[in-house]
Amino acid sequence: MSRIWARSLRGRVTLVTTLVAAVLLIPFGIGAVTVTRAWVAASVSRDTRNTAERIASEARAGALWRGGRIPVLDPTVPLIQIVNPQGTVSAASDGAAAMPRLSDVWPTPDDRVITSRPCVPQMCLYLTAVRVSLEADSSVVYAGRRAPAVLSDHTLETVAAIEIAILIGITGWATWMIMGRALRPVAAMRAQLDEIQASDLSRRVVQPAGDDELSGLAASINGTLARLERSARQQRQFASDASHELRTPIAGLRAQLESAQLYPEDTDLDALVTSALRDTDRLEAIITDLLLLARIGSRADDAAKEWVDLGELVREELSVRKDRVPIRLAVEDGVLVQGVRLQLARVLTNLLDNAERHADRYVRVSVGCEDGVAVLAVENDGAEIAAVDRERIFERFTRLDAARSRDAGGTGLGLAIARDVAVAHGGELTVEDCQGGARFVLRLPSTPCRTDRPAEKPGTSGV
Numbered sequence: 001m002s003r004i005w006a007r008s009l010r011g012r013v014t015l016v017t018t019l020v021a022a023v024l025l026i027p028f029g030i031g032a033v034t035v036t037r038a039w040v041a042a043s044v045s046r047d048t049r050n051t052a053e054r055i056a057s058e059a060r061a062g063a064l065w066r067g068g069r070i071p072v073l074d075p076t077v078p079l080i081q082i083v084n085p086q087g088t089v090s091a092a093s094d095g096a097a098a099m100p101r102l103s104d105v106w107p108t109p110d111d112r113v114i115t116s117r118p119c120v121p122q123m124c125l126y127l128t129a130v131r132v133s134l135e136a137d138s139s140v141v142y143a144g145r146r147a148p149a150v151l152s153d154h155t156l157e158t159v160a161a162i163e164i165a166i167l168i169g170i171t172g173w174a175t176w177m178i179m180g181r182a183l184r185p186v187a188a189m190r191a192q193l194d195e196i197q198a199s200d201l202s203r204r205v206v207q208p209a210g211d212d213e214l215s216g217l218a219a220s221i222n223g224t225l226a227r228l229e230r231s232a233r234q235q236r237q238f239a240s241d242a243s244h245e246l247r248t249p250i251a252g253l254r255a256q257l258e259s260a261q262l263y264p265e266d267t268d269l270d271a272l273v274t275s276a277l278r279d280t281d282r283l284e285a286i287i288t289d290l291l292l293l294a295r296i297g298s299r300a301d302d303a304a305k306e307w308v309d310l311g312e313l314v315r316e317e318l319s320v321r322k323d324r325v326p327i328r329l330a331v332e333d334g335v336l337v338q339g340v341r342l343q344l345a346r347v348l349t350n351l352l353d354n355a356e357r358h359a360d361r362y363v364r365v366s367v368g369c370e371d372g373v374a375v376l377a378v379e380n381d382g383a384e385i386a387a388v389d390r391e392r393i394f395e396r397f398t399r400l401d402a403a404r405s406r407d408a409g410g411t412g413l414g415l416a417i418a419r420d421v422a423v424a425h426g427g428e429l430t431v432e433d434c435q436g437g438a439r440f441v442l443r444l445p446s447t448p449c450r451t452d453r454p455a456e457k458p459g460t461s462g463v
Contacts, residue, residue, distance in 0.1 A: 010179040018172035029164040033156055040150055041126070044076075045115050048128040051077040052113075052143035056130045059141065065091050079125065081142045082132075090139065102142040107131040109138075117147070124152060185214050189221060201229035237396075245286055245397055245412065249279040289413040293396070296343065296420045308344055310335045310367045310376050317348050318365075325359045325380075327352075330366040337374045337444040339425045347421050347429070350414035351378040351440050358382030358438060374446035377432075379439035390431040394419040418442075 051074050059082060065071070068091040070080045078095040081102050089101060096102060102125065103118045112131035117124060127144030150156045189205040196203050204225060207218035253276055260267040311331040318327060337344070355363040359380035366377045385393065397412040415429075418440075422429040427444035 010176065010183055013179050014172055014176045017175040018168060021168050021171040025164045025167055029160045033160050036156060037151060040148055044126045044145065044148060044151075045128065047074055048077050048126055048143045048145060049113065049115065049130070050074070051080065052128040052130040052141045055080060055082070055143060056132045056141045059132045059139065068092065069094060069097070077143050077145045079127075079142075079144045079146075082139050083142065084139045085137045096142075102144055103127050103129060105129045107140060109134045109136075123147070126151075182214075185218070189218060193221070196225070201225055201232055234396075242286075242290065242397070246283065249282045249286075253279040286413070289417060292346070292417055293413065293420060296417070296424050304340050304342075305338050306341060307336050307338055308341050309333070310337060310344075310374055313341070313345060313348060314365055314367055314376070317345060317352070321352065323352070323356050323363070325356060326362050328362055328364045330364070330368075332368050335367050335369050335374045335446060337425070337446050339444065340421075343421045344425070347418040347442060348376070348378075350418045351442070354378075354414060354440070355380040355382075355438070369446055370443075372446060374444045376442040376444075377439060379434050379437055381437040383438070384434065384436070385431055385438045393431070394429070 054073055055070060070082070070091050070093045072078050072080065072093050072095070078093060079099070079102060080093040081089050081096050081099075082091040083101060084090045087101065092099075099120065102120065103116060105114050105116050105118070105127075107114045107129050109131065112134070114129045116127050116129070118127055119125070124147045125144040126147055127142060130141045130143075132139045132141060146152075185206075185208045192203070192205045204222045205218050207222065208214050256272055256275055256279075260269075260272050311333050314329070314331055318329075352363065352365070355378050359382050361381055363378065363380045366375075368375050394415050396416040419429045422442055422444070425444055427442060429440065429442050432439045432441050
């Protein structure tokens with residue numbers, strides 16, 4: 001049984017709620033019974049004292065009761081006796097006339113009112129004894145009544161216990177029903193998730209109506225499934241593209257080696273080695289880029305993050321490049337971002353390589369800060385990128401026809417790597433409108449930085 005409860009959230013919540021209800025209600029019930037008994041006892045004592053005081057006052061005034069019969073002033077206090085100093089009942093109410101002396105308690109002049117709870121044959125009483133006067137030979141008035149049922153037996157405790165047990169049971173039952181209803185969508189989502197196969201991630205769980213936690217959970221599950229589906233689709237596409245891109249240089253290298261093996265006399269060894277090295281370099285470049293894509297955003301990268309000055313990074317990169325067209329700079333100092341320096345440098349290198357391949361006369365690099373966001377832009381005056389292609393060019397192994405015709409040596413992974421690095425650093429890489437060219441903009445979270453932008457000046461990393 002304990003294992004069943006341990007496996008059931010519904011059972012655990014019901015058990016805990018029932019225990020909490022018991023912990024709260026049982027002391028409350030005990031307190032309520034105690035207070036009720038005290039209140040009833042105080043009320044009875046007040047009534048008997050009031051009656052005794054009134055009879056004593058009448059006795060001091062010299063009242064004479066016909067036949068020694070004292071009239072009952074309060075129906076709730078029917079037992080009244082006046083006892084003289086000799087211990088003889090001199091007057092009594094009808095209810096107490098046939099009874100023996102109600103109590104042996106005898107108030108003194110210093111303590112003229114005494115409340116007691118004596119028991120006489122067949123009953124127990126709540127009794128107040130009042131001395132008529134302070135004289136030594138003063139009589140004593142006794143006024144009392146049978147103890148109420150709530151004070152003489154355990155009826156009150158029994159009723160309270162039954163009521164508390166019912167309330168605890170209702171609490172447990174209500175919690176069980178409410179939890180069952182609340183967890184029903186969770187069970188449905190679990191069943192739907194169990195039916196989803198890795199080969200088909202297109203299905204989604206039903207999102208409950210409303211804007212509560214279960215609806216949010218379903219939305220998160222569907223979001224996760226969407227990302228998994230997208231990732232699986234990208235992996236399949238990536239595997240297909242990678243196999244194609246790797247197969248081409250391998251096939252060319254194999255063909256050259258087989259030809260040299262078949263016709264060694266007609267083979268130009270220098271040309272063969274040069275071509276084989278070119279294909280090997282391409283394979284190495286593709287594999288290197290694939291490994292970089294696989295590790296972007298790893299924990300090792302998080303540990304290697306540091307504060308990087310984008311302006312300084314641009315100048316360091318341009319100082320070692322030899323480009324065919326001049327590069328114009330508009331770089332602010334003090335634009336800091338937190339990231340992996342080597343990966344950010346790779347983004348800049350890929351963007352510059354892409355710009356150099358397509359530029360006609362110049363490439364422009366700018367670094368600045370907009371609303372607390374670091375902005376690095378690389379643009380060229382080459383062909384514009386159509387709006388429909390601005391997202392497609394960031395897909396792996398995707399190159400536009402113009403790129404293929406101009407550059408056959410690229411791996412097709414440069415912009416994909418740049419986009420993944422940007423996302424892993426909490427930023428974005430997009431293509432923006434640029435009249436007469438292409439403009440790539442990298443935006444990354446930054447510390448507060450200067451907003452004054454230096455005037456653009458021509459500069460080159462090499463001609």
